Amino acid sequence: MAAFKTIDDADFAGKRVLVRVDLNVPMENGHVTDTTRIDRIVPTIRDLVRAHAKVILLAHFGRPKGQPKAEDSLKPVVAPLAKAVGKPVAFAEDCIGEAAAAAVAALGPGEILLLENTRFHKGEEKNDADFVAALAENGDAYVNDAFSAAHRAHASTEGLAHVLPAYAGRTMQAELEALEKALGSPKRPVVAIVGGAKVSSKIDVLEHLVGQVDALVIGGGMANTFVAAQGAGVGKSLCEHDLADTARRIMAKAEAAKCAIVLPVDAIVAWHFAAEAPNHAYGLDGIPADGMILDLGPQSIERIRSVIDDAHTLLWNGPLGAFELTPFDKATVAAARHAAERTRSGHLVSVAGGGDTVAALNHAGVAGDFSYVSTAGGAFLEWMEGKELPGVAALTKG
DSSP states (O other): OOOOOBGGGSOOTTOEEEEEOOOOOOEETTEESOOHHHHHHHHHHHHHHHTTOEEEEEOOOSOOTTSOOGGGOSGGGHHHHHHHHTSOEEEESOSSHHHHHHHHHTOOTTOEEEEOOGGGSHHHHHTOHHHHHHHHTTOSEEEEOOGGGTTSOOTTTTGGGGTSOEEEOHHHHHHHHHHIIIIISOOSSEEEEEOSSOSTTSHHHHHHHTTTOSEEEEOHHHHHHHHHHTTOOOTTSOOOGGGHHHHHHHHHHHHHTTOEEEOOSEEEEESSSSTTOOEEEEETTOOOTTOEEEEEOHHHHHHHHHHHHHOSEEEEESOSSOTTSTTTTHHHHHHHHHHHHHHHTTSOEEEEESHHHHHHHHHHTOGGGSSEEEOOSHHHHHHHTTOOOHHHHHHTOO
16 A cells, blocks of 8 residues: 555644545434444544644535535534534534635634535535635645545545645544555455355455455355355345356356355254244255245354464454344354454454444444454445545555
């Protein structure tokens, strides 16, 4: 990964610093219901406040499609943001023009201002040069702390980095450093665990990973597609039978790259998709025709433990079973807790990401024990696919 500058590399005293953050938080009836993304940007804001910068926050919310919409205003975020940083946060009714300029002019060193939703302007998603220039008028420097939006080449996520001195914020810095440890220059052996419902949503991820890791554990519903592609019956389980050729191609590519594919050898089968549904463990050569696979079996869990024991680096995306329903969370919880234990003991660098993955690790009670857990969804997946992220590339130019 090319070098990038952080906020340690500049003197921001008295400077107007445009900080791109992720405030696309869940909201109900005008109230923020989960402050995770707010909490993640606090270190960057506090460090810039301590540096006596004039902190000007840029963010999007929802999909207003270039038109101001009251329900997509960032104004309800002001109070929880102020509470999180422990300082007042001013608000401007627009992100460019007179309203923004007046609010910025009133800002003193060490003070914080949140500008209105950047997506209220069509120029944001078009990365329009005039809109970029209008945003840049209010800043002397640019800090990107929104890795979760780095896969979009928008004005506030990519364009500004080309017209102002650009730096990575603390969240962006931590994310990039963690990803570098996971795939950029990892300590081998490297193991990836990829789960979730469908192969179709992660074909590019799987095809990229088999050339990067030493072993690839495939779980969740997508494992059924690979099992079926090898000729085994999967009953009424979720399975993309039309992707059998794709699964075989990925397995052949893995063999050529000397990447071990780790598939289930047994499974927990139920006859109803419901919590506490009656269930039974079966070998993969004996899945009942009227049953559905909802989790990995005990032999498969032990196999995954062994694979984790052999690893120095672990990359995880997606649950291993229907973890939302007890008792079909056993494989996901067991693997997560084992990886956490290996991480705590200093034997493993563990990096996980994706919405369902974060939920699964929280369910297992170990999200805080992994080396790094990314809350980025699309950006994390595109990185796993080996794609260049425009927001990151802009920070590493030159």
